[in-house]
Amino acid sequence: MRPILEILALAPVIPVIVIERLEDAAPLADALCDGGLTVLEVTLRTPAGLDAIAAMKAARPDAVVGAGTVNRPALLDAAAAAGADFIVAPGLTEALAHGARGHGLPFLPGVATAGDILRGLELDLTTFKFFPAETSGGVPAIKALEGPFPDLAFCPTGGVTLANAPSYLALSSVRCVGGSWITPKAALDRRDWDFVRTTAAEASRLPR
Numbered sequence: 302m303r304p305i306l307e308i309l310a311l312a313p314v315i316p317v318i319v320i321e322r323l324e325d326a327a328p329l330a331d332a333l334c335d336g337g338l339t340v341l342e343v344t345l346r347t348p349a350g351l352d353a354i355a356a357m358k359a360a361r362p363d364a365v366v367g368a369g370t371v372n373r374p375a376l377l378d379a380a381a382a383a384g385a386d387f388i389v390a391p392g393l394t395e396a397l398a399h400g401a402r403g404h405g406l407p408f409l410p411g412v413a414t415a416g417d418i419l420r421g422l423e424l425d426l427t428t429f430k431f432f433p434a435e436t437s438g439g440v441p442a443i444k445a446l447e448g449p450f451p452d453l454a455f456c457p458t459g460g461v462t463l464a465n466a467p468s469y470l471a472l473s474s475v476r477c478v479g480g481s482w483i484t485p486k487a488a489l490d491r492r493d494w495d496f497v498r499t500t501a502a503e504a505s506r507l508p509r
């Protein structure tokens with residue numbers, strides 16, 4: 302199993318993808334990977350999500366494709382069966398942490414408070430999605446958490462944009478950010494792969 306920290310090191314941005322049509326999976330993965338973003342989070346919010354994971358991996362063997370919005374153990378089992386390379390959850394529960402470990406899958410759970418982090422540490426987790434980033438205090442909140450928790454790694458997600466991503470990426474604990482701005486619904490609806498490729502290329506050049 303590739304540690305979650307290694308996956309977060311692969312690109313400065315993880316696109317958070319909500320896919321409606323399975324047939325879009327391959328061209329979307331192509332656009333993102335060609336743009337330089339090879340770590341993809343496919344949310345399991347739509348019926349196409351699970352099958353899209355396998356379709357993206359088949360289309361792009363260079364992509365690392367995770368399942369997002371994994372909010373219950375049954376969904377984690379389904380994501381593992383679909384071939385997900387890692388698991389993203391909006392929050393942290395013991396059942397999800399144990400489930401991911403049981404499947405041998407890297408796990409990126411959401412945290413927003415010191416209490417969440419303490420529970421994560423008790424489960425031997427040190428790498429977290431900081432979620433929802435902007436409404437949970439954004440950059441100042443992460444800076445404050447770096448005091449008592451100097452050795453953690455975060456992927457802030459939720460309200461992150463091309464404009465505010467640099468201020469997150471400048472923090473020593475932030476390895477990458479996540480966001481849906483690279484794959485907005487309007488662009489996916491009109492199958493605008495050029496838009497996605499261009500936006501991904503812009504995001505892939507963000508310094509960190």
Ligand code: 3PG
Nearest residue numbers: 317459460461480481482
């Ligand atoms: C998520 O689904 O993980 C986040 O809601 C993505 O947040 P964003 O749409 O604000 O980027």
